[in-house]
Amino acid sequence: MMIELATTALLFLSFLAFAAKRGLTYMHVYQQEEYDSERLLSWIWKNKAFDKRLSVVVIVVTILSFFIPPVFVNFLIFTAMAFATYREKDPRKDSKKKLVATARAKRIFFPAYFLSVLAATWCFLPVTPMPWLWILNIHLIPFMILFVNMMLAPFEEMNQKKFWNEAHNKVLDYQPTVIGITGSFGKTSVKHILGHILKTQAPTLVTPGSVNTPMGISRILREQLEPEHKYLIVEMGAYGRGSIDRLCRLTPPDFGIITSIGHAHYERFKSLETVAETKYELAEAVVGRGGQVVVHERTLRFDYTRAMKEQNENHFIVCGESADVDKSKQADKSYLKKGDLEIHKIIQGGKGLEVRFTWKNVTYNVEVPLFGIHHGHNIALAFVTAFELGVSSKDIQTALQSLPQIEHRLEVRKQSGGLTIIDDAYNSNPMGFQSALGLLSQIGSSKRKILITPGMVELGKIHDEAHKSIGAYAGEVCDIAIVVKGKRIPTFITAFKETGASKQLHEVESFDEAQKWIAKNKQDGDVVLIENDLPDIYERVPRI
Known part of the structure; x- marks a missing residue:
């Protein structure tokens, strides 16, 4: 009896930690999408960013529950949940644009977390001792966030109106x-x-x-x-x-x-x-x-x-x-x-x-x-x-x-070892991309020209055509292209490769990986263009 209570307590504690970590993951995306519920749901669906690994484990444990005692069932789910919690990254620390604990973020997160924990209590009721209910609890976490935001909408509107009026009146007064x-x-x-x-x-x-x-x-x-x-x-x-x-x-x-x-x-x-x-x-x-x-x-x-x-x-x-x-x-x-x-x-x-x-x-x-x-x-x-x-x-x-360069918008920086960086990380659209490649061609006219890019975002129906066009131009200009998340821009990759067999193209999963490639393979006089740097919602889709 004591062992069963202990494993039950451990399971509950592990869910407390898991719900917090997973809730922060979804809050991070929600904040970057400016608390737009439709866009969060679209992001989850498009990236299949719903729990899979832990859910599969719970399904297996549910089948095993017909053959093993409840104490082992609880222990197996506890172990899986603890491991999932350990693996989940904290977006307040491990991200490009970190989750900011604003007043609004706190207003959404803590009630949603409380509701997620409250919902988990039904798994321990004598009338519902079914392991598969944990799957439901796991998948309810993002919907708790959406529900709380919906309930807070009148308050947020009133709060925003207050701040809006204060700012507006200041402009009128001054x-x-x-x-x-x-x-x-x-x-x-x-x-x-x-x-x-x-x-x-x-x-x-x-x-x-x-x-x-x-x-x-x-x-x-x-x-x-x-x-x-x-x-x-x-x-x-x-x-x-x-x-x-x-x-x-x-x-x-x-x-x-x-x-x-x-x-x-x-x-x-x-x-x-x-x-x-x-x-x-x-x-x-x-x-x-x-x-x-x-x-x-x-x-x-x-x-x-x-x-x-x-x-x-x-x-x-x-x-x-x-x-x-x-x-x-x-x-x-x-x-x-x-x-x-x-x-x-x-x-x-x-x-x-x-x-x-x-x-x-x-x-x-x-x-x-x-x-x-x-x-x-x-x-x-x-x-x-x-x-x-x-x-x-x-x-x-x-x-x-005396105008200073514009940070991350075709900002040219000389680095040690003769490396030149053209930083255009915050400025990617078809016209800007083309201009950046033109600058790369000019500055690196007699040097090795390297492009790091994940492509462009939010182009809608012209996404493929725009990347095909810019890929062909990049192939004419660049000696090496390092493409981040290449599956997003297949037409860019195809067009680049068609410009010549002497061109090198490397696909990587993150901007950090691209930087490591540069650090390992750079040569004196290299000119590197960083064209766009994807926000976390595009590059770092959580593997859950």
Whole structure:
């Protein structure tokens, strides 16, 4: 009797530990998916991230329970559960983007954990001594998390509204000039460039990193916005229709910059027309306040965006490359008109970019210590906006000469042993990828060129075609490609291999494994491009 009680207690304790570890695993994904229940369920289904190993053991033990005493049944399940707990990684420590114990995460995790433990008690009731019930308990863990979040929804909405109002009222009280920036790609880079220029003129608050959601921006405003801030630069992310509109209500914009409309986050929008309409919610808000909108001319490929611009000509400033710079315009239509800012030349040198453009009948030559041809129009967008805000062209050019590189966005670093790293880990879309490969070709012209990439994400139905195209180009440029999670991008691998038998391609399971390959095989003068670094939800799918 005592032995049976002891094994029962051990089994219960092992489930306490297991439920905590497994709950943290799902919370980690939930947090990265911004507590979107539909996306968590989609991730679980797509990656088959439901328990398999422990469940199989419990099924076997259930069959054995007809032939062995309960004390052995409990001990076997305890042993399996303890081992599974030991193997499960802690996302608070063992992950790229660690699980952050925010107040919201705690509000979801602890009640869900309590419910999981409470549900497990039925396995010990005299009327239900069936081992297979443990399988149900194991698989209920993510659904407990979803259930608790659903029950907390009214409270979370009320809480978010409170924070939203505090942040919004601060903006209204301090009245900084608000510059909103959105786009499928390029927005963080333009924010970095413009922020650097404006900080040389007056106190400026720039939303940090990739903070671009209502709650993230609200937190920054509540904690950091001060009365002396003359300028507030807000990066605005879009995750569906109305996303930008909500952010514009939070921080009513006086100026807007729309950098691009492309296939980033295509899975969420389903069509480029929807992307365009969503991004141009910023233009609507700015025009409604009588402000100025600075846009890249390629955003005018859509009927909706052109119509808005034509109806509000005095509120729009358009920037774009001439056909000499953007070869695609020799075949496609250009939407640049007389009086728009036209970029004539973008030259990548060893120390940075030289950009020449004409605006209002004045030609400017700007030198900027950035790498990547695509930054040419990012510089132009920031230049025009700063000029319209009252900064002289001389001051803008002086500020640009001291611009630091943008972290993880074509950041070029020299390392010991003659190794050069081109770090583009935070910036992967078809256009950016192509630009990065062009830079790799130039910097590594007489050296061994190595690419590390897991490919691109959230491209929807163009995923295969985009990777086929970029794989072919990578094959022309690179000597070696190290592909992380190659099963995601088979068309890239096929296209790369078709470019020549002399090319090397290695498939690895993680970015860490790719780095180890470089450390072991590097040669003097190697140039390594790191193109995209998958978040944990793509690269480190738990093996459960």
